[in-house]
Amino acid sequence: GAVVSQHPSRVICKSGTSVKIECRSLDFQATTMFWYRQFPKQSLMLMATSNEGSKATYEQGVEKDKFLINHASLTLSTLTVTSAHPEDSSFYICSAPREGYTDTQYFGPGTRLTVL
Amino acid sequence: AQTVTQSQPEMSVQEAETVTLSCTYDTSENNYYLFWYKQPPSRQMILVIRQEAYKQQNATENRFSVNFQKAAKSFSLKISDSQLGDTAMYFCAFIVPNTDKLIFGTGTRLQVFP
Numbered sequence: 001g002a003v004v005s006q007h008p009s010r011v012i013c014k015s016g017t018s019v020k021i022e023c024r025s026l027d028f029q030a031t032t033m034f035w036y037r038q039f040p041k042q043s044l045m046l047m048a049t050s051n052e053g054s055k056a057t058y059e060q061g062v063e064k065d066k067f068l069i070n071h072a073s074l075t076l077s078t079l080t081v082t083s084a085h086p087e088d089s090s091f092y093i094c095s096a097p098r099e100g101y102t103d104t105q106y107f108g109p110g111t112r113l114t115v116l
Numbered sequence: 117a118q119t120v121t122q123s124q125p126e127m128s129v130q131e132a133e134t135v136t137l138s139c140t141y142d143t144s145e146n147n148y149y150l151f152w153y154k155q156p157p158s159r160q161m162i163l164v165i166r167q168e169a170y171k172q173q174n175a176t177e178n179r180f181s182v183n184f185q186k187a188a189k190s191f192s193l194k195i196s197d198s199q200l201g202d203t204a205m206y207f208c209a210f211i212v213p214n215t216d217k218l219i220f221g222t223g224t225r226l227q228v229f230p
Contacts, residue, residue: 034216034217034218038159041225042222042223043207043220043221043222043223044161044220046218049217091159093159095161095218097216103149103168103211104149104151104163105211105216105218107153107160107162109158109159110159110160
């Protein structure tokens with residue numbers, strides 16, 4: 001099967017600090033990864049598409065300077081929440097389609113971010 | 117614009133019974149994929165079933181099957197012999213062709229009672 005991991009699973013930070021979340025495809029390569037945000041009891045909201053070797057593309061309304069995305073290799077994408085504030089507290093999920101099988105995405109277990 | 121609508125915020129079913137979750141979508145594309153994902157309390161998204169729009173045959177995965185009505189743009193999920201472990205949020209999703217982007221519905225919370 002296709003496995004996607006995320007690290008950390010949960011993080012608590014102080015307001016004003018930056019937090020990095022990693023998304024890794026463990027047994028396949030992914031030139032594209034996706035980052036979602038999920039509020040309690042709500043659906044997943046696509047934030048951005050992470051592209052290996054090029055800039056990420058952000059959905060309308062998502063602040064590029066707040067949510068920095070880097071796709072450093074074919075198996076790793078990182079989301080950095082810069083100068084985090086309490087309103088950034090949320091559940092962040094990444095997904096990746098297997099290269100060559102782009103119609104099906106596999107999800108990481110998510111990261112719960114709490115900003116105090 | 118492509119949209120996915122799940123009109124049932126919550127459903128409940130007794131163990132061993134059958135339940136159907138509704139989903140409709142809107143698109144002008146002819147070739148696309150549809151999915152049902154399950155999100156249990158752990159919040160890990162799990163693929164339940166996928167349907168290719170060009171296939172008329174309804175997809176089936178063990179106790180899970182879909183009723184895909186392309187003309188009506190309807191994609192319901194039937195869970196047979198419901199189990200306590202089926203308790204979860206269920207999201208219907210549509211993949212936008214040539215973008216790989218998934219569009220999710222608002223979800224249906226399913227509770228299976230003993």
